[in-house]
Amino acid sequence: MKMKALLTTSALVAATAAVGTAASDPKGKYYANLKKPDWNPPDEVFPVVWTTLYTDIALTTGMTLADLWQAGEIMGSNKEAKRFLTATVANLAINGGWSWAFFRAKQPALSAVWAGVLAASSADLTRRVFKVNRARGVVLAPYAAWTAFATALSCAMWKLNERAADHRAA
Template identity: 50%
Template sequence: MTSQNRSRIIGATSAAVLGNAVVGTLATDTSSWWYRTLKKPAIQPPTWVFPAAWTLLYVDTAAVVGQSLADLDERGDTEEYEALKKALGINIMLNAGWSALFFRGKKPGLATLEAGALAASTADLVRRSRAVNRNRGTWLAPYAAWTAFATVLTGAIWWQNR
């Protein structure tokens, strides 16, 4: 594989993750009356934590999954390459979907289910990336931990506001 092909794969992965970040950001409105009046649990971090955490996690995801896809392409492992690419696509849709359900749809119950699916999808990305490169896959573990926390937090918000 050429370094040009490796750069193309990493660039495409980064563009997909960036697109997801933009969609999620556009769907998120923490200044809305609805969101501001929700009862929030004690585990709710300060508002500034979310954009900081998500930015780092998006960069991490783009780097880890992009490198993993490039490694699989380099090895000629088309089956695992396609499976990881599909897993990333599902993860991206679930990630953006949470913001749409929670903030735009104002459906914390459904958003909790969506967050759970996102957490499972993220754990799958960690597993798949770790199978390609053990150390690199470990770098993606914070994303899985964050999405698991997001599931608990969303569920707690839904429970307190039913």
């Protein structure tokens, strides 16, 4: 049961990483020309953070899913496990889609809103994990924190580049 759950969430996370990576172009002209706030982390930080967070997500959600599947077998209902898996899939879909909104659509406003939705979804996912196992919820909390930070960063880039576009148009 635990192995099946871990394989399920690992496959979902790997697919998310592949989708996001396919859209990302941190060395491209668009990203290079964006105005960024002074507190923007160095580009080298992002792959390290995301690799760590994706591992965290796969493990914490996999172990939580296994617990919920096991509880469902005992109680005769897998409703909670299905809800949790749906929330996990939704979160990962939003996660993978952000790179497409930011790098491919080149829409800072859209990507800022998208990041906010991701942060809310990540906080909800962390809450769901915490509800099943507090220690795991604490371990997943950096994901919610990072996506909140990413929202602030996306909003700052939106505002900085909106102003730059306004000045160019004037």
